[in-house]
Amino acid sequence: MADKLITDVKTIVEKANATDLTPLNLANGAKELLDEVATGKITGEEDIWSHTDLWDFDANLQGSKAAVQSLRPVLEERAPDLVKTLDEKFAAAETALAAHAKGDGWKLHDELSKAELKTLSDAINALGEPISRIAPIVAK
Amino acid sequence: MAQEPPGRRRVSRRKLFGLGAAGAAALGTGAVAARSLLDEQPVAHASSTSDPFPFYGEHQAGIVTPAQDRLHFVSFDVTTARRAELVSLLQDWTAAAARLTQGREAGSYGAVGGAPEAAPDDTGEALGLPASGLTLTVGFGASLFDERFGLAGRRPAALAELPRFPGENLIPEISGGDVCVQACAHDPQVAVHAIRNLARIGFGKVSVRWSQLGFGRTSSTSRAQATPRNLMGFKDGTNNLKLEDTALLREQLWAAAQDGQAWMAGGSYLVTRKIRMTVETWDRTSLAEQEQIFGRTKGEGAPLHGGKEFDPLNFGAAGPDGRPAIAGDAHVRLAHPSFHGDARLLRRGYNFVDGSDGLGRLDAGLFFIAYQRDPRKQFVPVQMALAKNDPLNEYIKHVGSGLFACPPGVRDAGDYWGRTLLEG
Numbered sequence: 045m046a047d048k049l050i051t052d053v054k055t056i057v058e059k060a061n062a063t064d065l066t067p068l069n070l071a072n073g074a075k076e077l078l079d080e081v082a083t084g085k086i087t088g089e090e091d092i093w094s095h096t097d098l099w100d101f102d103a104n105l106q107g108s109k110a111a112v113q114s115l116r117p118v119l120e121e122r123a124p125d126l127v128k129t130l131d132e133k134f135a136a137a138e139t140a141l142a143a144h145a146k147g148d149g150w151k152l153h154d155e156l157s158k159a160e161l162k163t164l165s166d167a168i169n170a171l172g173e174p175i176s177r178i179a180p181i182v183a184k
Numbered sequence: 185m186a187q188e189p190p191g192r193r194r195v196s197r198r199k200l201f202g203l204g205a206a207g208a209a210a211l212g213t214g215a216v217a218a219r220s221l222l223d224e225q226p227v228a229h230a231s232s233t234s235d236p237f238p239f240y241g242e243h244q245a246g247i248v249t250p251a252q253d254r255l256h257f258v259s260f261d262v263t264t265a266r267r268a269e270l271v272s273l274l275q276d277w278t279a280a281a282a283r284l285t286q287g288r289e290a291g292s293y294g295a296v297g298g299a300p301e302a303a304p305d306d307t308g309e310a311l312g313l314p315a316s317g318l319t320l321t322v323g324f325g326a327s328l329f330d331e332r333f334g335l336a337g338r339r340p341a342a343l344a345e346l347p348r349f350p351g352e353n354l355i356p357e358i359s360g361g362d363v364c365v366q367a368c369a370h371d372p373q374v375a376v377h378a379i380r381n382l383a384r385i386g387f388g389k390v391s392v393r394w395s396q397l398g399f400g401r402t403s404s405t406s407r408a409q410a411t412p413r414n415l416m417g418f419k420d421g422t423n424n425l426k427l428e429d430t431a432l433l434r435e436q437l438w439a440a441a442q443d444g445q446a447w448m449a450g451g452s453y454l455v456t457r458k459i460r461m462t463v464e465t466w467d468r469t470s471l472a473e474q475e476q477i478f479g480r481t482k483g484e485g486a487p488l489h490g491g492k493e494f495d496p497l498n499f500g501a502a503g504p505d506g507r508p509a510i511a512g513d514a515h516v517r518l519a520h521p522s523f524h525g526d527a528r529l530l531r532r533g534y535n536f537v538d539g540s541d542g543l544g545r546l547d548a549g550l551f552f553i554a555y556q557r558d559p560r561k562q563f564v565p566v567q568m569a570l571a572k573n574d575p576l577n578e579y580i581k582h583v584g585s586g587l588f589a590c591p592p593g594v595r596d597a598g599d600y601w602g603r604t605l606l607e608g
Contacts, residue, residue, distance in 0.1 A: 068301060133388060162391070166263055166391040169387045169388070169391075170263070170387055170388030170389075171388075172387070173384070173387040173388060174388070176302075176303040177302070177303075179301045179302060179303075180298070180299040180301040180302035183299070183301040
């Protein structure tokens with residue numbers, strides 16, 4: 045069982061590394077990672093039993109940031125103002141999340157008040173709109 | 185303000201789809217189809233429930249505008265700390281509002297005219313619908329005038345916090361807010377579309393604090409309109425300030441420079457109250473008692489001493505039993521201008537039903553909206569009298585509250601909502 049799991053993980057990594065992601069894939073991926081945060085993780089629905097939504101929140105945010113980072117050269121050339129906005133909104137979302145760091149991880153979803161969740165939701169919405177503007181720019 | 189690409193301007197949603205068979209082709213070639221529809225002029229006054237009202241003017245539309253049938257009201261908290269971002273948001277909103285109120289789309293590309301890789305700059309649910317008399321009216325809450333944007337010195341005295349009224353049970357989450365937008369239209373889809381698109385434009389700068397749908401108007405703001413009914417079944421707003429009362433409007437509705445803050449000249453103060461009604465117990469109340477409580481007949485809306493709906497109220501008139509026909513604590517008497525230094529309000533409230541409350545009752549009531557020159561002299565004394573003595577209080581509870589300074593109208597395409605406040 046454990047061996048099979050390790051083999052499968054290796055296969056996934058190999059396949060992932062072999063995949064060529066287009067700029068459009070990356071742009072849409074950056075947006076979709078944040079959409080997942082907005083719909084499933086802010087609400088606590090995804091980890092309804094473990095309440096570890098903020099771990100996923102963090103992973104999605106970093107994944108989205110990495111995807112945007114890979115598009116940075118083309119964005120800086122075609123839409124410098126958008127890069128500035130994205131940097132600012134990524135930083136704001138990271139700051140909002142950092143308020144809930146606990147130990148080497150995060151607070152559990154059910155430890156957050158409704159007002160704290162709204163602050164996180166606002167930060168993700170503030171980032172999601174400019175991220176949705178990347179795709180048509182890199183698709184040109 | 186956003187530049188509009190040539191050839192894509194002023195496409196009416198209705199015209200675009202009114203092309204009929206050509207409509208499908210027009211979707212793919214918006215720019216071509218749009219060219220022949222440029223510079224469509226709005227009519228001066230809506231003559232049907234489909235037509236637009238003018239957006240630009242001395243006063244904001246949506247105040248004396250004959251009350252439309254539907255409402256979507258939203259209150260925002262400003263989340264940006266930068267004054268420049270607040271200004272650019274108000275400019276972007278104004279540009280979108282100028283388009284939306286004329287039946288056009290929120291952005292210059294629209295729901296289907298942009299690049300396929302891009303998220304559309306209009307959400308699309310109003311495609312094919314006419315302007316539907318949409319008006320968008322903006323207001324600024326007292327909380328905006330704090331240290332964040334350097335506006336503390338510009339807070340009008342009339343924007344004083346409302347006092348606590350006896351019996352109210354306000355829920356903070358559905359009260360207050362830094363900025364509000366009132367969307368009124370004859371089609372609820374058009375009103376919701378407008379608020380949804382403004383909220384979207386605002387992401388990162390504002391966050392929706394609360395919003396309220398209203399499904400039916402409870403006031404008339406023009407003598408050409410019949411008086412509608414509230415959910416208690418009574419005509420509401422018979423004695424309302426109306427569009428035609430020009431002198432009274434100047435005296436009681438519009439703020440003037442000499443009131444203290446010149447930026448509000450031509451503006452008005454808005455009070456909103458979400459009033460929950462326990463309609464179930466009201467419905468078990470006898471007709472005679474219901475009429476006693478209001479002081480008017482339920483059918484005609486006439487004073488209880490007789491006559492017609494618009495006849496003046498005579499509080500000295502006696503009934504058959506020798507006592508006053510209109511009781512001393514009747515709703516119409518407690519609220520009557522003659523007991524409040526002739527204080528009048530321009531009411532344009534809406535009935536709401538937010539589903540049910542889990543206890544087998546409708547979550548229903550009145551979303552009260554009133555415009556005036558100074559709430560301290562108008563809404564506050566009237567509401568204090570009602571809160572203390574109105575027998576109607578047995579059936580109603582105030583659960584939400586808002587107070588906003590609505591700036592003067594947007595003069596032209598170079599102007600924007602709140603310019604007199606932020607640049608004056």
